[in-house]
Amino acid sequence: MEEKRNILAVLIAGATNLGLTRMSEACGVSYDTLAWTQEWYVREETLREANTVLVNHHYKLELAKKFGGGTMSSSDGQRFPVRGKSLTARDMTVHGGRVLSTYTHVSDQWSTYGTKQIVPTTREGHYTLDEMLGNATDLPIHEHATDTHGATLMVNFGLFDLVGKVLTPPMRDLGRITMLRVDTPAVTSALYPHAGPLLADRWNEDLICGCYPDLLRMGGSLKFGEATASLIVGKWSAASRQNTLAAALKEWGRMRRTIHAARYLSDPVYRRKISRQLNKGESLHALRRDLHYAQQGTIVRPHLQDQTEQAWCLTTLTNAMITWTTEYYGMAIEELRAQGREVPDELLSFIAPGHRENINFFGFIEVDIEAKPNSPNWTTAGDRCGQPW
Numbered sequence: 001m002e003e004k005r006n007i008l009a010v011l012i013a014g015a016t017n018l019g020l021t022r023m024s025e026a027c028g029v030s031y032d033t034l035a036w037t038q039e040w041y042v043r044e045e046t047l048r049e050a051n052t053v054l055v056n057h058h059y060k061l062e063l064a065k066k067f068g069g070g071t072m073s074s075s076d077g078q079r080f081p082v083r084g085k086s087l088t089a090r091d092m093t094v095h096g097g098r099v100l101s102t103y104t105h106v107s108d109q110w111s112t113y114g115t116k117q118i119v120p121t122t123r124e125g126h127y128t129l130d131e132m133l134g135n136a137t138d139l140p141i142h143e144h145a146t147d148t149h150g151a152t153l154m155v156n157f158g159l160f161d162l163v164g165k166v167l168t169p170p171m172r173d174l175g176r177i178t179m180l181r182v183d184t185p186a187v188t189s190a191l192y193p194h195a196g197p198l199l200a201d202r203w204n205e206d207l208i209c210g211c212y213p214d215l216l217r218m219g220g221s222l223k224f225g226e227a228t229a230s231l232i233v234g235k236w237s238a239a240s241r242q243n244t245l246a247a248a249l250k251e252w253g254r255m256r257r258t259i260h261a262a263r264y265l266s267d268p269v270y271r272r273k274i275s276r277q278l279n280k281g282e283s284l285h286a287l288r289r290d291l292h293y294a295q296q297g298t299i300v301r302p303h304l305q306d307q308t309e310q311a312w313c314l315t316t317l318t319n320a321m322i323t324w325t326t327e328y329y330g331m332a333i334e335e336l337r338a339q340g341r342e343v344p345d346e347l348l349s350f351i352a353p354g355h356r357e358n359i360n361f362f363g364f365i366e367v368d369i370e371a372k373p374n375s376p377n378w379t380t381a382g383d384r385c386g387q388p389w
Contacts, residue, residue: 001370005029006037008367014042014313017294044305047312048136054319055111055137061323063330066348068108070139072168073132074277075114075146077101077124078285081298088304090121100299102288102311105131106281110322110354113137115315117307125156126237129229132165133222143168145274154253155233155246161256162219170274171264174198179258195262204251211248218249283354288318290356325353 006029013023013034020038024031058064079099082089089098103124105114114131118124128146135141143166160167171177181188181199189196208215221227239246263270289297292314301307329351333343 003037006033007041010034010038010042011313011317014038014310015291015317017292017297017299017310019294019300022294042309042313044308044312047309047316051113051312051316051319052137054316054323055107055113055139058111058319058323058326059109059138061326061330063326063333063348063351064109064111066345067110067351067353068349070107070109071141072108072143072145072273072277073105073113073139073141074144074281075103075105075124075128075131076278076281076285077103077118077120078288079120080292081296083295083298083300084302086299086302086307088117088119088307090119092120095120100307102314103127104281104284104315105135106277106284107139107141108277108280109139110280110284110326110352111137111139111319112284112315113139113141115308115311117304117311123237126230126233128156128167129159129163129165129222129233133163133225133229142166145169145277147278154250154257155236157253157256157260158215158249158251159219159222159229159232159253161252162215163222166260167256168260168264168270168274170271170278171261174261174265177257177261178254179261180255199258201254203255207244207248207251208255211245214245215248215252218245280352280354283352284318284322287321287354287356288314290359290361291317291321293361321359322353325355325358329353 009023009027009029010020012018013020018026020031020034023029024034059070079092079095079101081096082098082100086098086100089100091098099120101118101120101124103116103118104112106112113135116127116131118127125146128144132141132144142164144160146167146169157167178201179199180201180203181196182203182205183191184202185196185199188199192199218232222229222232236243236246236249241247264274299307299310301310333348336343
């Protein structure tokens, strides 16, 4: 039991940015014990596995299925201030100093299945596909939404389609987007009198046909892990116009963007679904910010490995809270229905387990580690660790 307690204490110390020294003072476990536990048990691979278990458990909950089918996700970067020198941090005036970016992937069930530390000045669109292809959870992610920054590259639209995924970002400034047609302007305007003027450029089918085998090989390399999507996106985005394969990939991406833009423009339900998914990610940003409160939320670890481990601690604790809230909401719904209260299934999709009002961030917490999850004494903290929450 002491081993479990120590692991939970280290997890909370990393997620809340409290640090092992202050955690040792708060819960009475020696610093050496916590440091040894962190060295041997709390690493990126173990945190990923623990997070996968949490996401899979949450995916099986009946109430979680009302939030979404687990087929859609979104990703966005969150900036955290950094103290001291760090290879991953950059000075950004808009954020008030040196910051680094934590890029997270959130499912439509509110669970976070991917986390990556990136340099804040790099394009987030380079990393959009990485965590989806490396997804080890049971979530059948097929559709992915990003903000505009993550969808600026035509390469992403093409690569998503090549690996059997769909990129669905919100489309801004539709009047400035060059949409493709497959025939002459006269024929296109006759078939689509309203949309015809928007289809200003013709699709280069010959270019695609000539490079199609190479495009398929590129998609296969991604799916089988021979290359990372971030590497391919970065290389092909910077390639010159004379590179035939890069031009073909961007042309494929323009075609997929045209299809997405047409649906986005004509289907209000589709637009609302994308906006709702992006809002879930923003809500979890606020929850993570509140959890990461110690030292004014400033990261003091200078090395990428330590920062990555701390980010995964925060992701794991966030998912634990989402799972806890979903579990108890489900129990409350069953109790209300047992009392004869009417709780329509149509309303359950509007429940948001990512809110923070039910969480006591400051004070003392107690956990009965031996208790089962459905026990009233079960929570997600450490064994009587008296630290601020």
